[in-house]
Amino acid sequence: AQTVTQSQPEMSVQEAETVTLSCTYDTSESNYYLFWYKQPPSRQMILVIRQEAYKQQNATENRFSVNFQKAAKSFSLKISDSQLGDTAMYFCAFRGTPGGTSYGKLTFGQGTILTVHP
Amino acid sequence: GAVVSQHPSWVICKSGTSVKIECRSLDFQATTMFWYRQFPKQSLMLMATSNEGSKATYEQGVEKDKFLINHASLTLSTLTVTSAHPEDSSFYICSARAAGGENTEAFFGQGTRLTVV
Numbered sequence: 155a156q157t158v159t160q161s162q163p164e165m166s167v168q169e170a171e172t173v174t175l176s177c178t179y180d181t182s183e184s185n186y187y188l189f190w191y192k193q194p195p196s197r198q199m200i201l202v203i204r205q206e207a208y209k210q211q212n213a214t215e216n217r218f219s220v221n222f223q224k225a226a227k228s229f230s231l232k233i234s235d236s237q238l239g240d241t242a243m244y245f246c247a248f249r250g251t252p253g254g255t256s257y258g259k260l261t262f263g264q265g266t267i268l269t270v271h272p
Numbered sequence: 273g274a275v276v277s278q279h280p281s282w283v284i285c286k287s288g289t290s291v292k293i294e295c296r297s298l299d300f301q302a303t304t305m306f307w308y309r310q311f312p313k314q315s316l317m318l319m320a321t322s323n324e325g326s327k328a329t330y331e332q333g334v335e336k337d338k339f340l341i342n343h344a345s346l347t348l349s350t351l352t353v354t355s356a357h358p359e360d361s362s363f364y365i366c367s368a369r370a371a372g373g374e375n376t377e378a379f380f381g382q383g384t385r386l387t388v389v
Contacts, residue, residue: 197363199316201381245315258304258369260317260378 156181156244156248167236175231177246187249187258188222189201190231190272194242198267202244205229236270243267274300276368278381285356285388293351293384295366297298301346302368307339310363322349356388 156196158179167173179188190202205213212220217234234241246263275298285291286341295305304323308316315375320336322328322343338360340352349368353360369378 197310197365197383199367200363201377229281243313259306259321260316260367261318264315265313267313 156183156185156250156261158246158248158261158263160244160246160266162263162266164267164269166269166271167233168235169236169238171180171236173236173268175246175268176245177229177231177263179226179229179246179248179263180226181248181250183250184237185251187251188220188229189247189249189260190218190220190229191245191247192242193245193265194239199245203231226232238270238272241268241270273300274368274370274377274379276302276366276379276381278366278384280284280384281382282385283387285386287357287388288355290352290354291351291356291386292361293353293364293366294385295349295351295368295381297347297370300368300370302349303359303371304369305343305349306367306369307341307349307351308365308367310365312363312382316365319351354385356385358388361386361388 186207188205192200192202203213203215203218221230229271243265245265247260248258277296279294307319310316318327320330320335322341324343324346328341343349365383366381367378
């Protein structure tokens with residue numbers, strides 16, 4: 155079974171600064187997808203960024219980028235120029251591909267509560 | 273992105289009664305829907321996966337007779353909590369995914385806060 159671990163229960167950052175959220179995972183599958191989701195106080199789950207394991211290039215979406223280290227099974231999220239609206243709980247998630255035991259299902263980490271201070 | 277609507281947003285029910293939560297994909301056909309449960313400041317725990325027209329697959333430890341899932345159409349799945357008790361109070365979230373292979377994204381509903389009194 156796949157496991158996803160987020161070792162930082164809470165993080166805080168000053169507005170306009172950069173913060174990195176950590177995520178490690180464990181799997182025996184060779185191909186899979188990794189995601190970062192944001193859950194603001196409204197509790198609506200919002201996809202922030204995704205990475206396909208077979209792509210070596212790190213994904214980037216505007217101020218959000220990842221550092222994907224496949225051998226180390228690490229998938230951290232960097233938020234640049236933090237904004238007050240980035241305050242939320244962030245979840246790292248794993249999804250397998252067809253043929254794998256975890257195909258279709260998302261396995262979430264424990265979450266990291268990020269607070270952006272003015 | 274695609275829109276998934278969950279209804280109601282919140283519900284209060286008495287112990288022993290049943291409550292139904294709906295999850296609708298508004299602008300796409302959802303061949304697969306997922307139901308999650310989330311306690312405050314905790315992660316999402318997958319309860320079950322439902323595919324349109326077939327029985328739901330429940331995760332280990334989830335009582336299928338208590339949490340009835342129906343996915344009768346390509347745009348609607350329902351979760352019924354039967355004989356609810358206070359310990360069933362939680363935040364329930366659905367997500368829906370269209371057909372289209374491994375690259376298909378899953379979209380989340382806004383969640384339902386259930387309080388059993």
